[in-house]
Amino acid sequence: MSERVMSGRTDGLITLFAANALWVDLTAGSAVPTAPGAFTCFPARARAGYVLLGGHVVATVRAGGGRWAVPEVEVRRAAAGLNAVGMDRQDLVRVGPFRGAPGQERNEDMPLRWRRRVMGELQESGGPERAVRREAGRLRHLAGIDWRQVLVERTRDGTQRTWWLPRAVVRLLDAAEHAETRWVRAARPRQAGAAVTVPLSRPRRIRDAGGRRTTSPESPTVSLRPYRKELEGQLYSVLSRKPGTSRRVAEWACAVCRTAPATVLDHCHEHGYVRAPVCQSCNTQERPDHLYSNDIRVANRYTRLFRTDTDDWLRHWHRCPGCRARTTLPLPHLAAWTACTACRSLRPTHRAPGGRKPCGVLRVSWTGSQNAPRSCLLTVAVDFCPSGEHRVLARIPYREAVERFRVWLAETAPDVAAAAGPDRLDGLPAQFRPVIADTSGEDLELF
Known part of the structure; x- marks a missing residue:
């Protein structure tokens, strides 16, 4: 390790190649396998100003001769954190593929997006065995972790393959995404070189009464029709296939904010009914932030949905006849409500400037199906809490959550x-159309 400390420097910086060797050396006895090339092989982002090691962000700096370097103490701190993690290879979490389950939302603040990377690598390479034999320079690790060594493949009926990782590895990679998001957002104001003026509105293509295309001025003067329940009770699977539906949707104002033009038909994924035409902003706000098909992270936007704009959103969700008849919400929304409203008093707080602040990030997972309420259990937890990395706050049966709601x-x-x-309400179908994964069985089948 003679190369470890760079010549002419006394601040403990080491080259990326020396950091690679140090990382492997320090984590040789770790329960979680690590990979060589954590600082130099894809998807490491040394030139972006940081490298992920487990759940830690290690800053990179430009040293003498144009070489990139990292503080040795930060590498040792990240290695110590990883060595402290225990891993049960029998405690597995399915990472894919999920048929018909909601995919992870695209987030520009999370370049890692490890689930998408793992699935893309396995599906492209044909499985974990071929993935190991990929050519040099391709995906070799995630946050310094050699995930291939602990990946488990299961096959059903000799055809359907599923892939699993130990829960400890999943939590480490989740922590890496969380740490990366905070780092990028904190660094963005410092990296802004100049102010950029963005126009408040753009010319928009519309159709006049004769069907001819015209271009609206900078501030659109076209009047939008308020939504009057014209689509109530219709199935999205039927309506979305009708010609001209998109053009018809664009004529309405958003049924939630009632100011922006509608762009999409929002519908209940649990029962299949159309709710109303909404704008892209409102549609994104109410979308559950899925980690897995049965696991959501309760984003800060839910504070607005369940507190400041509660009446508008409850009225919108109950435009679905299925939810209205059952006096409930779709399972992901009910889970989010349970976490941020029913379990609000259970969430730990920590001292912060100006008072105490709720710590960590709320997450809700469930087992079983909402269509078999006795088997469905919601688990509310706090991730990234200083007093406990993953802390369970409550386990609430589905029926109890519904009654509280x-x-x-x-x-x-x-x-x-x-x-x-x-x-x-009369005329509801005898059976609702569920799309939520039933995790009570071994194979996590969809109904």
Whole structure:
């Protein structure tokens, strides 16, 4: 390790190649396998100003001769954190593929997006065996972790393949994404070189009464029709296939904010009914932030959905006849409500400037199916809490969560609650169309 400390420097910087060797050396006895080339092989981002090692971000700096370097103490700190992680190779979490399950949202603040990378690598290479034999320079690690060594493949009926990773590795990679997001957002103001003026609006293509295309001015003067329940009770699978539906949607104002033009038909993924035409911004706000098909992270935007703009969103969600008849929300939304509203008093807080601040990031997972309520259990946890990396706050049966929501709905939005219930709606199908994964079985089948 004679190369470890760079000549002419006394601040403990080491070259990337020396850091690679140090990382492997320090983590040789770790329960989680690590990979060589953590600082120099794809997808390491040394030139972006940082490198991920487990759940830690190690800053990179430009040293003498144009070479990139990292502080040795940070590498040792990241290695110590990884060595402290225990791993049970029998405690596995399925990482894919999930048929019909919602995919991870694209987030420019998370270049890692490890689930997408793992699935793309395995599906392109044909499986873990071929993935190991990929040519040099391709994906070799994720956050310094050699995930291939602990990847488990299971096959059903000799045809359907599923891939699994130990829970400890999944949590480390989740922590890496979280740390990367915070790093990029914190570094962005420092990297902004000049102010960029973005126009508030752009010319927009519309159709006049005769069907001819025209271009609207910078501030659109076209009047948008308010939504009057014209699509209530219709199935999205039927309506979305009808010619001209997109053009018809663009004529409405968003049914939630009522100011922006609608761009998409929002629909209930649990029952299949159309809710209303909404703008892209509102559609993104209410979309569950899925980690897996049965696991969501409760983003900060849910504070607005369940507190400041509660009445508008509850009214919108209950435009689905299935949710309105059952006086509930789709399972991911009910899980988010349970975490940030029903379990609010259970969330730990920590001292912060100006008062105490809720710590960590809320996450909710569930086992079983909402269509078999006795088997469905919601687990509310806090990730990245200083007093415990993954801390379980509560485990709540589905039926109890529904009853809590009904009581809260009657107090918060009495008009919405008064219009709900099975006696308020006739003609519902005998069976709803579920799309949520049932995780009570070994194979995580979709209904």
